[in-house]
Amino acid sequence: MTPPILEVKNLVKRYRTVTAVDGISFAIRSGICFGLLGPNGAGKTTALEVIEDIIPPTSGEILYNGAPKSASFREGIGIQFQHTSLLNFMTVRETLLIFQRLYQETERIERLVEICNLHEILDKMNDRISGGQAQRLMLALALINRPTLLFLDEPSTGLDPQARRYLWEIVRRIKAEGKTIILTTHSMDEAEYLCDEIAIMDHGRIIAQGAPAELVARYCAGGTISLPLANVRLPLAELPFPSREVNGRLEILTDRVNEGLEQLLALKIDLDEMTVHSPNLEDVFLYLTGRTLRE
Numbered sequence: 001m002t003p004p005i006l007e008v009k010n011l012v013k014r015y016r017t018v019t020a021v022d023g024i025s026f027a028i029r030s031g032i033c034f035g036l037l038g039p040n041g042a043g044k045t046t047a048l049e050v051i052e053d054i055i056p057p058t059s060g061e062i063l064y065n066g067a068p069k070s071a072s073f074r075e076g077i078g079i080q081f082q083h084t085s086l087l088n089f090m091t092v093r094e095t096l097l098i099f100q101r102l103y104q105e106t107e108r109i110e111r112l113v114e115i116c117n118l119h120e121i122l123d124k125m126n127d128r129i130s131g132g133q134a135q136r137l138m139l140a141l142a143l144i145n146r147p148t149l150l151f152l153d154e155p156s157t158g159l160d161p162q163a164r165r166y167l168w169e170i171v172r173r174i175k176a177e178g179k180t181i182i183l184t185t186h187s188m189d190e191a192e193y194l195c196d197e198i199a200i201m202d203h204g205r206i207i208a209q210g211a212p213a214e215l216v217a218r219y220c221a222g223g224t225i226s227l228p229l230a231n232v233r234l235p236l237a238e239l240p241f242p243s244r245e246v247n248g249r250l251e252i253l254t255d256r257v258n259e260g261l262e263q264l265l266a267l268k269i270d271l272d273e274m275t276v277h278s279p280n281l282e283d284v285f286l287y288l289t290g291r292t293l294r295e
Contacts, residue, residue, distance in 0.1 A: 003066030022204035078147035132163030220279035
């Protein structure tokens with residue numbers, strides 16, 4: 001049986017009295033996109049930096065292709081950091097060539113340009129490209145050593161919807177070529193669109209793990225039917241399911257949307273202007289981590 005490309009066992013990282021990562025374990029199959037999610041301060045960035053070999057662990061074990069990480073580990077991975085500063089007086093082309101010289105085995109510059117659509121900006125200075133173009137350049141730099149394992153740390157932060165979707169399609173193409181991707185993001189849409197499997201961290205621990213659809217089914221089954229409060233002529237206490245008033249609308253919580261709609265019709269309730277919200281990964285995230293803002 002082929003071992004996971006990456007396996008994390010009881011990983012701990014402490015800073016004096018603070019435990020940032022508290023004994024997490026997970027395994028990642030080759031060829032998937034694995035999402036590591038969590039609110040601010042959950043420990044996901046620290047966990048990622050330990051896995052990437054940037055900072056040492058306090059304890060625990062990390063296996064790469066079934067064996068402890070060796071000196072060749074950094075040659076086999078690519079990292080797109082959330083924040084990277086490039087030299088302003090260099091062009092995109094010069095930047096790619098400089099980074100190419102840092103590795104023994106490298107991808108052709110022409111192929112990187114094609115994958116990340118950098119044709120139009122090759123001769124532009126690094127400080128003259130847009131945010132979306134900069135993120136595509138960072139992705140190209142992460143791919144320059146032909147990694148089998150790619151780390152993407154919030155790759156679409158700050159991008160407009162069009163640039164974000166374009167970047168997602170590039171990431172999906174890269175995964176289709178057989179690369180394994182570890183993604184951190186605060187965008188639940190991004191995680192649902194890109195990830196095959198997700199681990200949600202909070203307070204340094206993994207509190208849930210599974211495919212996005214599995215997590216939704218496990219923690220947030222059912223749906224919410226919303227309609228104008230004026231549509232409901234009978235006392236709310238007579239409704240056969242839980243409900244709440246929100247900004248002049250009635251939100252009805254039901255385990256089975258179809259049955260809920262049938263009951264509303266049987267009660268002769270007007271369904272004009274009705275909306276139905278099916279639970280998604282954001283609902284799971286808020287259910288597991290709470291709705292209180294963390295700084």
